[in-house]
Amino acid sequence: QVHLVESGGGLVQAGDSLKLSCAASGRTFSSWGMGWFRQAPGKEREFVALISWNGRSTYYADSVKERFTIARDNAKNTVYLQMNGLEPEDTAVYYCAADPTGRTTILADYEYWGQGTQVTVSS
Numbered sequence: 001q002v003h004l005v006e007s008g009g010g011l012v013q014a015g016d017s018l019k020l021s022c023a024a025s026g027r028t029f030s031s032w033g034m035g036w037f038r039q040a041p042g043k044e045r046e047f048v049a050l051i052s053w054n055g056r057s058t059y060y061a062d063s064v065k066e067r068f069t070i071a072r073d074n075a076k077n078t079v080y081l082q083m084n085g086l087e088p089e090d091t092a093v094y095y096c097a098a099d100p101t102g103r104t105t106i107l108a109d110y111e112y113w114g115q116g117t118q119v120t121v122s123s
Contacts, residue, residue: 002026002098002112009094009117012086016121020081022096022114030054030074033102035110036081038092038119045095045107049081052102059105063089086121093118 008020022034035050049060049070058070064083072079079096094117097110104110 002029002032004096004098004112004114006094006096006114006117009119011120011122014087014121014123016086017082017084018086018119020083020094020096020117020119022079022081024077024079024098026077029077029098032098032100033104034070034072034079035097035099035105036070036079037095037097037107037110038090039095039116040092043092047105047107048094050099050102050105051079057103059103061105083119086119088121088123091119091121
């Protein structure tokens with residue numbers, strides 16, 4: 001089992017940067033693929049980025065490509081999302097999630113979820 005806790009959200013202005021962290025408990029963290037999703041008010045939760053268990057493979061939604069970077073430190077049981085050039089459209093609750101395959105963008109494939117962290121970008 002994997003327990004996930006996100007942190008690092010906040011209120012920023014357009015063009016600013018934020019770095020989200022997701023701390024995981026469980027001895028098998030390094031064997032799980034990890035993903036970031038987000039949910040804006042009134043919208044469905046959507047895929048943002050994923051990273052394979054060893055960090056060698058990553059994949060991004062088109063809307064965040066070139067602006068966001070996902071990374072992980074298995075020694076610290078932590079996955080990160082560096083967000084640069086934030087836009088008001090990035091305002092959402094951001095969730096990290098764990099997936100046994102490390103290569104899916106489908107929300108239902110992720111088995112464990114954090115509670116989310118709010119990111120608000122003002123114009």
